[in-house]
Amino acid sequence: xxxxxxxxFSSYYQSIKENLSDPRKNHRRIRxxxxxxxxxxxxxxxxxxxxxxxxxxIQQVLMALRxxxxxxxxxxxxxxxxxxxxxxKIAALVLDxxxxxxxxxxxxxxxxxxxxxxxxxxxxxxxxxRFKGSNILFLxxxxxxxxxxxxxxxxxxxxxxxxxxxxKEASVYLMSGLGMGIRSGIFIYIFRQFFRGLPKELxxxxxxxxxxxFRTFWNIMLPNARGAMVVVGLFAFVWQWxxxxxxxxxxxxxxxxxxxxxxLINAAxxxxxxxxxxxxxxxxxxxxxxxxxxxALISNVAALLMMLPLLIMYVFVQKQFVESIExxxxxx
Amino acid sequence: xxxxxxxxxSYKQQKLVWAVIFLxxxxxxxxxxxxxxLFESFRYSFYHLTxxxxxxxxxxxxxxxxxxxxxxxxxLNTSYRVELISTTTDxxxxxxxxLIFSLFIAVLLNMKFKGRALVRAIFFIPVILNSAAVASxxxxxxxxxxxxxxxxxxxxxxxxxxxxxxxxxxxxITFIVGLIDRIYSILALAGVPILLFLASxxxxxxxxYEAAKIEGATNYEAFWLITxxxxxxxxxxxxxxxxxxxxxxxxxxxxxxxxxNRQNWGLSSAMAWIYVGTIVVILALLAMIAKGFKIGxxxxxx
Numbered sequence: 001x002x003x004x005x006x007x008x009f010s011s012y013y014q015s016i017k018e019n020l021s022d023p024r025k026n027h028r029r030i031r032x033x034x035x036x037x038x039x040x041x042x043x044x045x046x047x048x049x050x051x052x053x054x055x056x057x058i059q060q061v062l063m064a065l066r067x068x069x070x071x072x073x074x075x076x077x078x079x080x081x082x083x084x085x086x087x088x089k090i091a092a093l094v095l096d097x098x099x100x101x102x103x104x105x106x107x108x109x110x111x112x113x114x115x116x117x118x119x120x121x122x123x124x125x126x127x128x129x130r131f132k133g134s135n136i137l138f139l140x141x142x143x144x145x146x147x148x149x150x151x152x153x154x155x156x157x158x159x160x161x162x163x164x165x166x167x168k169e170a171s172v173y174l175m176s177g178l179g180m181g182i183r184s185g186i187f188i189y190i191f192r193q194f195f196r197g198l199p200k201e202l203x204x205x206x207x208x209x210x211x212x213x214f215r216t217f218w219n220i221m222l223p224n225a226r227g228a229m230v231v232v233g234l235f236a237f238v239w240q241w242x243x244x245x246x247x248x249x250x251x252x253x254x255x256x257x258x259x260x261x262x263x264l265i266n267a268a269x270x271x272x273x274x275x276x277x278x279x280x281x282x283x284x285x286x287x288x289x290x291x292x293x294x295x296a297l298i299s300n301v302a303a304l305l306m307m308l309p310l311l312i313m314y315v316f317v318q319k320q321f322v323e324s325i326e327x328x329x330x331x332x
Numbered sequence: 333x334x335x336x337x338x339x340x341x342s343y344k345q346q347k348l349v350w351a352v353i354f355l356x357x358x359x360x361x362x363x364x365x366x367x368x369x370l371f372e373s374f375r376y377s378f379y380h381l382t383x384x385x386x387x388x389x390x391x392x393x394x395x396x397x398x399x400x401x402x403x404x405x406x407x408l409n410t411s412y413r414v415e416l417i418s419t420t421t422d423x424x425x426x427x428x429x430x431l432i433f434s435l436f437i438a439v440l441l442n443m444k445f446k447g448r449a450l451v452r453a454i455f456f457i458p459v460i461l462n463s464a465a466v467a468s469x470x471x472x473x474x475x476x477x478x479x480x481x482x483x484x485x486x487x488x489x490x491x492x493x494x495x496x497x498x499x500x501x502x503x504x505i506t507f508i509v510g511l512i513d514r515i516y517s518i519l520a521l522a523g524v525p526i527l528l529f530l531a532s533x534x535x536x537x538x539x540x541y542e543a544a545k546i547e548g549a550t551n552y553e554a555f556w557l558i559t560x561x562x563x564x565x566x567x568x569x570x571x572x573x574x575x576x577x578x579x580x581x582x583x584x585x586x587x588x589x590x591x592x593n594r595q596n597w598g599l600s601s602a603m604a605w606i607y608v609g610t611i612v613v614i615l616a617l618l619a620m621i622a623k624g625f626k627i628g629x630x631x632x633x634x
Contacts (some may be wrong), residue, residue, distance in 0.1 A: 155369030178361025
């Protein structure tokens, strides 16, 4: 009986030993181990970074949903004790939200289209319609990327004042329509790289079919450049949405035509005055608006309100955006 | 045959005509909205400009603005020279970190795993939310940060204390803690570089990887021998972008804006030109290094 057990044990032992010393199986095991540790490490790293990215936003959302009385209630750390939309209401009043949102959306949308038009045309000409000296012209595009906007703003301001465009949204439209908008140089660069990556056969077959240059561009090249269009469109929209610089220089945001960025900066710098003038103070008691933390909270919520539409839109565009990166090889 | 030839020639001419038409908006904008202001601002940098009832009086002072900006300028608790030097050294140190980090993340995001689309979408959120206005609104909450500290939400756990307990060298700890403190801003800066790298990795022909795998190459080898050489031509693009971007979001840029708003126009123009000069010098140095190491040349063409 005992010897039998011993025998069985030793046979087990032998088979395990054989299994472990089999080089092919070992190799497979090592591979598997490497793959698992690799994916665990990757998961930890990406999860951590995603957390770092999402953490402030989640925190702010939860902060915004607190009741104003609870701003420095030490018992509330994450989950609000009393859920309330009052902070959001007040911040929306301060921002003149409805009007400002509509205006910002309109300006960003028009600018996006103008940027797409001017930069895609230029990018196409630089990549597919090359001529003597087009490389030198392209160096000038690089120059427009390098020079900071501050170096130009005074002269631009004076120029626009002569054209009587100061204080009007048309000034930004003119800039982006003529390919000098926010980082247009980079957009031209992206389009050039992209069009260069499209196969020559596309163009040749279009010529054989008798299309002229513009039709080749419009009917064949542009639909194939959807990836670059999505990327450039997204950036043009977002950067215009977030832009505080040109809006400030050209004094576009006025009482009748409020824009989110300027209202937000105003609210952040002078929260109390903003609350006072918009009549938001009547919504809350004195013991609350005398609390500096409450003022800070309002400017935070206002910032959140400005980012929120972008985040919501991004959720919808995100799939196309990520896929377009997949398909493009922008830097082809 | 002859007609075909003629047709092609005319197509070439057509192309030229269309090139002119396509470039016209950009070129008009370039001349009117870029070149003209550029010369003006260059001229302004040698003048002392004072606003007078709807007019601006100019006084020629040669290099005085430049001298003032570099030697005497003081703004609150900082000065142009200090910020220029610190930004430049920051850029020189941070640029390689940024490049390596974004390349690394791009390679990670390019791998196949569950939830990749979600992770990618999250990674570009900082690009979307990267806004000066939002930053100023959030930065206004200094009191807020203090409160959070008090409640212990600001930091989930005290990393520095923990690391000190392990007996690690102090300079290493400051380095790690500094890096982690800045991780959000690094992520925000790295958004577009990751995007560009991701796109360039996607454009590497897939059959190269298949062939390498058949030959028994590991992922690690495939990265060094296939991905990296194929991505190098685009490192230049990313570098230029990152360089310009860090300068644009740096404190020098803020100082120039502040002086501009204070109507010190001549001074701010001079500052902007010093800034441009610095970027050009760094770019030229990088170009020389790149040429020396043959980075940026497509290795298929030679």
